[in-house]
Amino acid sequence: MVQAEIGLIGLGTMGSNLALNIAEKGHTIAVFNRTVSRVDEFKAQAGALADRIIPCHSIEELAAAIRPPRPIILMVVAGKPVDDQIAMLRKVLSPNDIIIDAGNADFNDTRRRFAELEGTGITFIGMGVSGGEEGARHGPSIMVGGTEESWHRVEDVITAISAKYKGEPCAAWLGPDGAGHFVKTIHNGIEYADMQMIAEIYGVLRDGLGMSAKEIAPVFAKWNEGRLNSYLIEITAKVLEIDDPKTGKPIVDVIVDRAGQKGTGKWSAIEAQKLGVPATAIEAAVAARVISSMKTEREAAQKVYGPATGNIKGDKAKLFHDLELALFAGKIAAYAQGFAVMDAASKEFSWNIPLATVSKIWRAGCIIRSQFLGTIAEAFSKGPVTNLLMAPAFIEMMKEAHPSLRRIVAIAAEAGLPVPALSAALAYFDGYRQARGTSNLIQAQRDFFGAHGFERIGEEGAHHGPWGDYS
Ligand SMILES: NC(=O)C1=CN([C@@H]2O[C@H](COP(=O)(O)OP(=O)(O)OC[C@H]3O[C@@H](n4cnc5c(N)ncnc54)[C@H](OP(=O)(O)O)[C@@H]3O)[C@@H](O)[C@H]2O)C=CC1
Ligand SMILES: O=C(CO)[C@H](O)[C@H](O)COP(=O)(O)O
Numbered sequence: 001m002v003q004a005e006i007g008l009i010g011l012g013t014m015g016s017n018l019a020l021n022i023a024e025k026g027h028t029i030a031v032f033n034r035t036v037s038r039v040d041e042f043k044a045q046a047g048a049l050a051d052r053i054i055p056c057h058s059i060e061e062l063a064a065a066i067r068p069p070r071p072i073i074l075m076v077v078a079g080k081p082v083d084d085q086i087a088m089l090r091k092v093l094s095p096n097d098i099i100i101d102a103g104n105a106d107f108n109d110t111r112r113r114f115a116e117l118e119g120t121g122i123t124f125i126g127m128g129v130s131g132g133e134e135g136a137r138h139g140p141s142i143m144v145g146g147t148e149e150s151w152h153r154v155e156d157v158i159t160a161i162s163a164k165y166k167g168e169p170c171a172a173w174l175g176p177d178g179a180g181h182f183v184k185t186i187h188n189g190i191e192y193a194d195m196q197m198i199a200e201i202y203g204v205l206r207d208g209l210g211m212s213a214k215e216i217a218p219v220f221a222k223w224n225e226g227r228l229n230s231y232l233i234e235i236t237a238k239v240l241e242i243d244d245p246k247t248g249k250p251i252v253d254v255i256v257d258r259a260g261q262k263g264t265g266k267w268s269a270i271e272a273q274k275l276g277v278p279a280t281a282i283e284a285a286v287a288a289r290v291i292s293s294m295k296t297e298r299e300a301a302q303k304v305y306g307p308a309t310g311n312i313k314g315d316k317a318k319l320f321h322d323l324e325l326a327l328f329a330g331k332i333a334a335y336a337q338g339f340a341v342m343d344a345a346s347k348e349f350s351w352n353i354p355l356a357t358v359s360k361i362w363r364a365g366c367i368i369r370s371q372f373l374g375t376i377a378e379a380f381s382k383g384p385v386t387n388l389l390m391a392p393a394f395i396e397m398m399k400e401a402h403p404s405l406r407r408i409v410a411i412a413a414e415a416g417l418p419v420p421a422l423s424a425a426l427a428y429f430d431g432y433r434q435a436r437g438t439s440n441l442i443q444a445q446r447d448f449f450g451a452h453g454f455e456r457i458g459e460e461g462a463h464h465g466p467w468g469d470y471s
Helices: 013-024 038-046 049-050 059-065 080-092 108-117 132-138 148-161 179-210 211-225 233-239 265-274 278-291 296-306 316-348 355-361 370-381 392-415 422-430 441-450
Strands: 006-009 029-032 053-055 071-074 097-100 122-131 141-145 171-175
Touching: 006 013, 006 059, 013 049, 013 132, 013 148, 029 038, 029 059, 038 053, 049 053, 059 080, 071 080, 071 148, 071 171, 080 097, 080 108, 097 108, 097 148, 108 122, 108 179, 122 132, 122 148, 122 171, 122 179, 132 422, 141 148, 141 179, 148 171, 171 179, 171 355, 171 441, 179 211, 179 233, 179 265, 179 278, 179 316, 179 392, 179 422, 211 233, 211 316, 265 278, 265 316, 278 296, 278 316, 278 422, 316 355, 316 370, 316 392, 355 370, 392 422
Parallel strands: 006 029, 006 071, 029 053, 071 097, 097 122, 141 171
Antiparallel strands: 122 141
C-alpha cells in the first residue's frame, strides 16, 4: 500500500487548497474530514494531483496511511474542534508523530495544548498560515511555533509549500510554543486595522465626495502603484470595479454593511491590553466591526440624530493627495503598534521572536503583503527598533504624512464621517511624540481621591499633594 508522507485533517477552504499545494510539491498526502463524504469528493476534484491523495474515511485509516513518524496538519475551525481532533489523534498516533495545528488559534490555547501533549511523545507545532484560499493553494506565508527541532523535522515541506519573495521562502520558525500563532494573530490584527482604514477612506470618498464605486476604484488602483502598494489596496480597487450579476449594480452597493469576525482581531486587542501595549488602531478596527454589526441600532440612531452632513468641499487634487498620505500615516502607526505588541509578547514569554524575519515572511503570500513590509524588514535588519515610529526611514515618512492624516481626520470629523482607526492612529502618534503630556493631572486626581501618590519633577520618591484643605 502507498504510504503518505504527511496527513491533513479538515478539507474546508484552507485545508483542501493546502493539501493540493502539498501534493503539487511532490508529496503523497493522506486526508480526512469530519464530514466524510468530502474526502472522496476532494480526491475526485483533484485532477492530475489525485494520484498523490489518499482519501481516508476514519482517523484510524488516516494514521495507517501515513508513514511513521507521521506529520499531520489540522486545518479546522479554531477552538473545540481542534481539541476534539487532537483527542482523536492521540488514540491512534505513536511517539515521534507530529500534530501541526495550522488554523488560526488563540495562542493561549496553543500553549495549553503544548502542555497537555508534553510527555506523550507526540510533538506539537502551532503554525499560523496566511494568504486565504489562493495563498493556501499556491504559497502562503507560514509562521511556525514549537521547538526548533520540530521545525527542522517539517522544514522541507513547509518551505516548499510557502510563498517565495524573490526566491526566499516566506516561512520561518519564530520561536517556541505559542510564538507562531501569536504572530499570526497580530498579523490579523494589523489586517483588521489596514482594512478598516481603507474602508474609512472609501467612506470619505463615497459619502463625503459623493463618488460612485466605479469612480473610487481607479483612485485605489492608482494608489496601488505608489507607496500604498499592497495586496489589500489592489483587491479593494478590483472589488469596487465588480458588478453584481443579479442587479447590475456595483457588488459593494448590494452588500450589507455588517462585517463578520472570527476572533483574531479581538485576540490581538486583548493581548495588547494584557501586555500593556497601546494598539489603538487595531482596537478601533475591532470596535468598528462590532458597531457595523449593530445595524438596527444604527438605523434607529440615524433617524434620531440625522445622517452625516458629508459634502466635503475643496481642491480635489489636494484632497486625494491628503487621503493617500493619511492612509499611509495610519498604516505606519498601526504597524508600529502591531510590532510593539509582538516585541512585548516575545519578551514576556521569552520567545525571542525575530521581528526582521516576521516582516520578511510577510512580504509575500499573506493578506497584508506589501512593499511597505520590505521597508519594515530593512528597519529591523539594521538593529533593535524601540518603535517603528523612531526608525530613521519611518521618521522621514511619518514627517511627510502625518499632516495629511491630521487634515483628513479633521475634515471627516467636521463632515460627521466616522474614521475611528485613522483617528486612533493620529491620537497614538500625537500622544507618542508629546514629551509633556497631560497625565500629571490624572496623577493629581488619583492622589486627591485615593492617596495614590505621584512623582515630582526633579525629585526622588513618592509624593502627595496639599489636598487637605480642599477635599
Ligand atoms: N479562510 C481563510 O482565509 C483563512 C482561514 N484560516 C483558518 O484556517 C482554519 C480553517 O478555515 P477555513 O478553511 O476557512 O474554514 P472552512 O469553514 O472552509 O472549513 C472548516 C473545516 O473545519 C472542519 N470542522 C468544523 N468544525 C469541526 C469540528 N467540530 N470537528 C472537526 N472538524 C470540524 C470542517 O469540516 P466539515 O466539512 O465537516 O464541516 C472543515 O473541514 C480556521 O482556523 C481559520 O481561521 C487561516 C487563514 C486564512
Ligand atoms: O486569517 C485570515 C486571513 O489572514 C482569515 O481569512 C480570517 O478569517 C480573517 O479574519 P476575520 O474572519 O475575523 O475577518
